[in-house]
Amino acid sequence: MAGNEQETYECDVLVVGSGCAGMSAAVTAGHHGLNVLIVEKEPRFGGTTARSGGWLWIPGTSLARGWGIEESPDQARTYLRHEAGNSFDAARVDAFLSTGPEAVDFFTSKTAVRFDMPLTFPDYHAEAPGGAQGGRSMVTRPFDGRELGEHVKTLGSPLPELTVFGMMLGSGKDIVHFMRATKSLTSAIYVAKRLSKHAMDVLRHGRGMTLTNGNALAGRLAKSAFDLKIPLWLSSPVHELIVEDGAVRGAVVERRGKLVRVNAKRGVVLACGGFPHDVARRKAMFPHAGDGTEHFSPGPAGNTGDGLRLAEAAGGRIEDNLPNAAAWVPVSITERKDGSKGVMPHFIDRAKPGVIAVMRDGKRFANEGNSYHDFVQAMVKAAKLGEEITAFLVCDHRALRKYGLGCVPPFPMPLRHHLATGYLKRGTTLAELADRTGIDRQGLEATIAEFNAPAAEGRDPAFGKGSRAYNRYQGDALHGPNPCVAPIKDGPFYAIKMVIGDLGTYAGIRTDEHARALDEHGQPITGLYAAGNDMASIMGGNYPGAGITLGPALTFGYIAGKHICDKAAP
Numbered sequence: 001m002a003g004n005e006q007e008t009y010e011c012d013v014l015v016v017g018s019g020c021a022g023m024s025a026a027v028t029a030g031h032h033g034l035n036v037l038i039v040e041k042e043p044r045f046g047g048t049t050a051r052s053g054g055w056l057w058i059p060g061t062s063l064a065r066g067w068g069i070e071e072s073p074d075q076a077r078t079y080l081r082h083e084a085g086n087s088f089d090a091a092r093v094d095a096f097l098s099t100g101p102e103a104v105d106f107f108t109s110k111t112a113v114r115f116d117m118p119l120t121f122p123d124y125h126a127e128a129p130g131g132a133q134g135g136r137s138m139v140t141r142p143f144d145g146r147e148l149g150e151h152v153k154t155l156g157s158p159l160p161e162l163t164v165f166g167m168m169l170g171s172g173k174d175i176v177h178f179m180r181a182t183k184s185l186t187s188a189i190y191v192a193k194r195l196s197k198h199a200m201d202v203l204r205h206g207r208g209m210t211l212t213n214g215n216a217l218a219g220r221l222a223k224s225a226f227d228l229k230i231p232l233w234l235s236s237p238v239h240e241l242i243v244e245d246g247a248v249r250g251a252v253v254e255r256r257g258k259l260v261r262v263n264a265k266r267g268v269v270l271a272c273g274g275f276p277h278d279v280a281r282r283k284a285m286f287p288h289a290g291d292g293t294e295h296f297s298p299g300p301a302g303n304t305g306d307g308l309r310l311a312e313a314a315g316g317r318i319e320d321n322l323p324n325a326a327a328w329v330p331v332s333i334t335e336r337k338d339g340s341k342g343v344m345p346h347f348i349d350r351a352k353p354g355v356i357a358v359m360r361d362g363k364r365f366a367n368e369g370n371s372y373h374d375f376v377q378a379m380v381k382a383a384k385l386g387e388e389i390t391a392f393l394v395c396d397h398r399a400l401r402k403y404g405l406g407c408v409p410p411f412p413m414p415l416r417h418h419l420a421t422g423y424l425k426r427g428t429t430l431a432e433l434a435d436r437t438g439i440d441r442q443g444l445e446a447t448i449a450e451f452n453a454p455a456a457e458g459r460d461p462a463f464g465k466g467s468r469a470y471n472r473y474q475g476d477a478l479h480g481p482n483p484c485v486a487p488i489k490d491g492p493f494y495a496i497k498m499v500i501g502d503l504g505t506y507a508g509i510r511t512d513e514h515a516r517a518l519d520e521h522g523q524p525i526t527g528l529y530a531a532g533n534d535m536a537s538i539m540g541g542n543y544p545g546a547g548i549t550l551g552p553a554l555t556f557g558y559i560a561g562k563h564i565c566d567k568a569a570p
Contacts, residue, residue, distance in 0.1 A: 049553075055213075063104065077130070087321070121137045161345075319507055330345075369474060392498065426494050515556045
């Protein structure tokens with residue numbers, strides 16, 4: 001490889017990947033005076049972050065204290081110990097809990113990054129030891145894409161399935177107004193203004209300029225990097241790391257058809273987004289994935305495990321003993337209007353009243369309002385050996401038009417496209433719906449009958465839907481007595497098929513509390529760091545709350561950047 005190199009580039013820090021973790025490390029190091037280079041294999045920057053929800057789970061921040069929420073690290077540590085079980089990593093958890101609030105203060109005071117925290121957003125297992133009703137999950141504040149200048153053209157796009165007319169909706173106020181647009185004049189005016197502004201932005205700039213959620217986080221971090229004059233090379237994959245005398249000294253990067261030797265004096269940070277599209281590693285680590293193809297990720301197609309392979313070649317080791325190798329989410333496969341396939345994550349529709357989930361035998365198997373990660377584990381457990389692991393969301397006409405389902409929007413948006421492609425199945429009766437979906441007819445009819453009697457009183461004795469704080473948060477607060485439960489009785493009836501996907505991988509490079517990659521003996525590899533989904537998750541294979549991927553990504557990117565700055569040059 002060395003003989004083919006055309007150029008040499010000198011820097012202090014090389015960051016591989018342009019999502020939250022990579023940008024966090026780059027901005028931190030750049031702010032402290034180091035010469036940083038970011039390389040990204042894709043033609044657009046932002047990675048998984050750009051199409052994510054933009055939520056971060058970090059306990060003990062100044063944002064929480066602003067709401068009067070005071071908690072000691074011991075409470076969050078108790079919760080993470082409960083969640084991680086035998087995979088609890090005390091040193092890294094302590095580093096996260098102690099440094100996370102510091103990282104948030106750094107980014108909100110020194111960079112373009114800003115967050116908003118709702119007073120109440122419960123942990124996914126808020127009733128567990130150490131769980132909390134709020135004060136840990138925050139969302140990125142919307143951002144004006146025009147502040148990126150020409151760079152906005154190369155910002156990764158949000159997931160199309162989570163947009164309205166290509167427009168990103170922010171969490172909270174945006175969603176509430178769009179849901180109530182046909183019932184409230186105030187909401188109707190709000191929606192009209194948002195749509196008009198979006199339409200004008202598309203005409204002027206080719207895309208919407210009101211960036212929300214993960215697109216806002218990617219944009220804000222990138223603006224912070226560009227303000228520090230940090231170069232970002234797009235379409236520049238790393239071929240190999242340069243290892244000399246047991247230390248990582250840089251990497252060979254392909255740029256504009258040539259190989260460039262990038263000498264990184266202080267270190268290399270791997271933040272390539274994990275391996276959701278690495279078929280071979282999926283086959284080895286995802287029990288449900290069969291030959292590796294029976295899995296559908298909404299993450300960027302470029303996340304093929306590059307960081308893990310680079311680390312292994314340099315002597316690093318992969319943590320592959322977590323009970324769950326990824327953050328699972330049920331997804332449905334939709335056909336876009338251009339004929340391409342889309343992957344739709346089911347986050348909140350499952351919790352709505354009048355919606356249940358069944359397997360092919362027509363039977364329910366879980367509390368539909370539980371977290372997506374928990375729901376998929378229940379899917380796997382309920383599946384029959386040798387059968388495709390799939391479940392169906394079922395609702396009646398009232399629930400569909402009030403809340404929507406998957407990619408299907410609520411009234412007054414039309415259903416024709418989704419019915420025509422077969423994404424949405426409809427039956428005048430439950431028996432007809434069962435026949436059209438392949439669900440057992442008698443099983444479905446019996447399940448709905450059993451569900452409806454107590455549901456009329458807002459009860460779900462079988463699975464307790466609506467019994468947990470997180471269930472209720474995702475339900476309909478205006479529906480009573482249970483915001484998550486209503487009978488399914490008004491035909492026609494509808495169903496959407498769900499399969500297993502992920503929001504990011506958990507298995508990853510073994511690291512210490514300083515984000516340094518570890519070798520087979522558990523010793524740090526000089527000059528090599530990992531963060532984000534390339535780093536083995538500190539959550540122990542569980543999913544404690546909204547933002548447990550991006551929270552540690554921002555924090556350990558910051559930790560890596562600080563450690564590189566603080567240590568003596570090799």
